[in-house]
Amino acid sequence: MATAGAAGVQLTSYSSFLAAGLNKLQRKRTLSPSNGRKPAATTIKALAWGTSGLDDLFLGVGVGLPCTVMECGDIIYRSTLPRSSGLTVTAPGVALALAAVSYLWATPGVAPGFWDMFVLAFFERLFRPTYRKDDFVLGKKLGEGAFGVVYKATFAKNKASPKQGDLVVKKATEYGAVEIWMNERVRRACASSCADFVYGFLESSAKGKGSDEYWLVWRFEGEETLAELIQSKEFPYNVETKILGEVQDLPKGLERENKIIQTIMRQVLFALDGLHSTGIVHRDMKPQNVIFSEGSRTFKIIDLGAATDLRVGINYIPKEFLLDPRYSAPEQYIMSTQTPSAPSAPVATALSPVLWQMNLPDRFDMYSVGLIFLQMAFPPLRSDNGLIQFNRQLKRCGYDMAAWRNTVEPRASPELRKGFELLDLDGGIGWELLTSIVRYKAGQRTSAKAALAHPYFKGEGLMGLSFMQNLRLQLFRATQKDYSEAVKWIIRLMARSGTPTDGGFTEAQLQELKEMEPKKSSARRNVLASVLRLQRKVLRTLNESMDELNRQRKSLWWSRWIPREE
Numbered sequence: 406m407a408t409a410g411a412a413g414v415q416l417t418s419y420s421s422f423l424a425a426g427l428n429k430l431q432r433k434r435t436l437s438p439s440n441g442r443k444p445a446a447t448t449i450k451a452l453a454w455g456t457s458g459l460d461d462l463f464l465g466v467g468v469g470l471p472c473t474v475m476e477c478g479d480i481i482y483r484s485t486l487p488r489s490s491g492l493t494v495t496a497p498g499v500a501l502a503l504a505a506v507s508y509l510w511a512t513p514g515v516a517p518g519f520w521d522m523f524v525l526a527f528f529e530r531l532f533r534p535t536y537r538k539d540d541f542v543l544g545k546k547l548g549e550g551a552f553g554v555v556y557k558a559t560f561a562k563n564k565a566s567p568k569q570g571d572l573v574v575k576k577a578t579e580y581g582a583v584e585i586w587m588n589e590r591v592r593r594a595c596a597s598s599c600a601d602f603v604y605g606f607l608e609s610s611a612k613g614k615g616s617d618e619y620w621l622v623w624r625f626e627g628e629e630t631l632a633e634l635i636q637s638k639e640f641p642y643n644v645e646t647k648i649l650g651e652v653q654d655l656p657k658g659l660e661r662e663n664k665i666i667q668t669i670m671r672q673v674l675f676a677l678d679g680l681h682s683t684g685i686v687h688r689d690m691k692p693q694n695v696i697f698s699e700g701s702r703t704f705k706i707i708d709l710g711a712a713t714d715l716r717v718g719i720n721y722i723p724k725e726f727l728l729d730p731r732y733s734a735p736e737q738y739i740m741s742t743q744t745p746s747a748p749s750a751p752v753a754t755a756l757s758p759v760l761w762q763m764n765l766p767d768r769f770d771m772y773s774v775g776l777i778f779l780q781m782a783f784p785p786l787r788s789d790n791g792l793i794q795f796n797r798q799l800k801r802c803g804y805d806m807a808a809w810r811n812t813v814e815p816r817a818s819p820e821l822r823k824g825f826e827l828l829d830l831d832g833g834i835g836w837e838l839l840t841s842i843v844r845y846k847a848g849q850r851t852s853a854k855a856a857l858a859h860p861y862f863k864g865e866g867l868m869g870l871s872f873m874q875n876l877r878l879q880l881f882r883a884t885q886k887d888y889s890e891a892v893k894w895i896i897r898l899m900a901r902s903g904t905p906t907d908g909g910f911t912e913a914q915l916q917e918l919k920e921m922e923p924k925k926s927s928a929r930r931n932v933l934a935s936v937l938r939l940q941r942k943v944l945r946t947l948n949e950s951m952d953e954l955n956r957q958r959k960s961l962w963w964s965r966w967i968p969r970e971e
C-alpha cells in the first residue's frame with residue numbers, strides 16, 4: 406500500500422508539473438500574441454487532454470491524493486457533483502421489476518400466497534378461538550356423502566361463543582383435511598364466497614388410528630340449496646323476495662323471471678370468481694353445492710371436499726376422477742394429463758402462474774355454472790333425467806350449442822321454447838353469455854370475471870347500454886368469437902368453383918395457390934413443429950422431475966396446519 410501510495414504521489418506530481426507547464430505556455434501565448442497568428446489551440450488542447458487523461462488514469466488506478474481519486478470538488482460546489490451511491494433507475498430495470506411483480510401477482514398469486522400462508526395463517530392461529538368436540542351438540546342429520554356425515558348442531562351450553570346460533574358439523578374421513586385447508590384459505594381470502602367456516606380439527610379416536618375423524622364446523626347458512634329451490638314449480642319466483650328483498654313491480658312473465666335468474670347467476674359467478682382469484686378450483690359446482698345464506702341474502706358455495714388449491718398444489722391429482730358426471734365439463738381433468746401430479750409446495754407455488762395460464766383450470770367450473778344457468782332457463786332440464794338427456798344431445802352435436810338449438814328448437818315443447826325466449830330477451834345477450842360458457846374447449850370458455858363484466862348483467866338490455874358498455878360488448882364478442890367458423894367459411898368458399906355469383910377461387914387460382922403454398926407453409930409448419938416438440942420436452946422434463954419430488958413428499962404436509970384435539 407505504501408509503495409502504491411508513493412507511486413501515486415509521484416505520478417500526481419508529474420501531472421501537476423505538466424499542468425503548470427501548460428499554464429505557462431498559455432500565459433506566454435496570451436502575453437505575446439505572436440506575429441499575427443492565432444495561438445496554437447490544438448497543441449494546448451492536446452496538452453490539456455494529456456493531463457486530464459492522466460488524472461483519469463489515476464482515478465482508474467485508485468491511488469493518489471484523496472481529491473485526485475475521489476472527485477471532491479470545491480466545498481461550495483460539492484452539492485452539484487453527481488451522486489455516486491444513489492439508486493439509478495433505468496428503463497430495463499423498471500421493465501424487469503414490473504415483469505417480476507406481474508408474475509408474482511398473476512393468478513393464482515405467488516406473492517399473496519406467501520403472505521397468506523406465513524403471515525395471515527400464523528396470526529389467525531394465534532388469535533382465533535379453538536374448539537373440541539365436547540363444545541358441540543349434534544342435531545339432525547342434513548346429509549351424508551361418500552366421505553362424511555353432516556349434522557345441524559349448536560354450541561354446548563358451557564361454551565361461550567362470541568356469535569351464537571345454529572351450526573353445521575361435518576364429520577369427515579381423511580379427505581376432511583383437504584376441506585379444512587380449503588375452508589381456511591377461503592375464510593382469509595374471500596370469506597363471502599363460501600359458507601362461514603368456524604373451525605376444523607382432527608379428533609383422534611381412542612379406538613386407533615384408523616378411525617380418526619376430521620370435524621368441520623360452519624355457521625348454519627340456511628335451509629335451502631339452489632337444487633331445492635329450482636325443483637320447485639314456483640321457481641324463480643320463490644327466490645325473488647329472498648334475494649331482491651321485495652316483489653318486483655312487474656307482471657309475472659319472462660322479463661321478471663329473467664331479472665331473478667340474472668341476479669342468481671351474478672351471485673354465483675361472484676362467489677366463484679372469489680375462489681378462482683385465490684387459486685382454488687371447486688371441481689364440484691352444482692345446484693346442490695350452492696346454498697342460500699339467509700343472513701347475507703346471497704348464494705354461497707359449499708362443499709370444498711373435491712376442491713383443489715393450485716397455488717400450492719394441494720389435492721391436485723390430474724389423473725384422478727372424482728367428478729359428478731351430470732355437471733362436469735367434457736375434459737374431465739382440470740389440468741392437462743401431461744401435467745404432472747402436484748410437486749412440492751415451493752415448486753408448485755413458483756410455477757403456479759405458468760400452469761394456470763397453460764391449463765385455465767377455472768374453466769372447468771365455468772362449464773358446470775353454464776349448466777346451472779341452462780337449468781334455470783329451461784324448466785325441462787331441471788330434473789336429473791332432463792339434464793342427462795341434454796348432455797347426450799349436446800355430445801351428439803359436438804358440444805356446439807348453436808347446433809343443439811337447431812336440432813331441438815323446431816320440435817320444442819312450450820316449456821323448452823320458454824327457455825329460448827327468455828335467453829333471447831334484450832337482443833339475445835343471455836343466449837350469447839350462455840354459449841360463451843358452455844363450450845367444448847376450456848380455453849374458449851369465458852372466465853367468471855369476464856362473465857361478470859358481460860352486458861347481460863347490466864339489466865337494461867341492449868337498448869339501455871351506454872356507449873362504453875356497447876364498446877365492451879363488442880370487445881367481448883371479438884375475444885369470444887370462435888374463429889374456426891371463419892376458417893370453415895373460407896375453406897367452403899375455396900372449395901366452390903370461382904364464379905362471379907358464388908365468389909371463391911377458380912381451379913386455376915387454387916392450383917396457383919397450391920404451387921405457392923408449400924414453401925411458406927412448410928417453413929411455418931417446421932417452426933410450429935419445433936415449438937411443439939420443445940413444449941412437449943419441457944413438459945416431459947417437468948413431469949419427471951416433479952413426479953420424482955412428489956414421490957419423496959407424498960405425506961400430507963399441510964396437515965401440520967390442521968389443529969388436533971388435545
Ligand SMILES: Nc1ncnc2c1ncn2[C@@H]1O[C@H](COP(=O)(O)OP(=O)(O)OP(=O)(O)O)[C@@H](O)[C@H]1O
Nearest residue numbers: 547548550551553555573600623624625626627708
Ligand atoms: N353451512 C351450511 N349451512 C346450512 N346447510 C349446510 C351447510 N353446509 C352444508 N349444509 C347442508 O348439508 C348438506 C351436505 O353438505 P355437503 O354437501 O357439504 O356434504 P357432503 O358430505 O359433501 O355431501 P354430498 O356428498 O352429498 O355433496 C348440504 O346439501 C346442505 O343441505
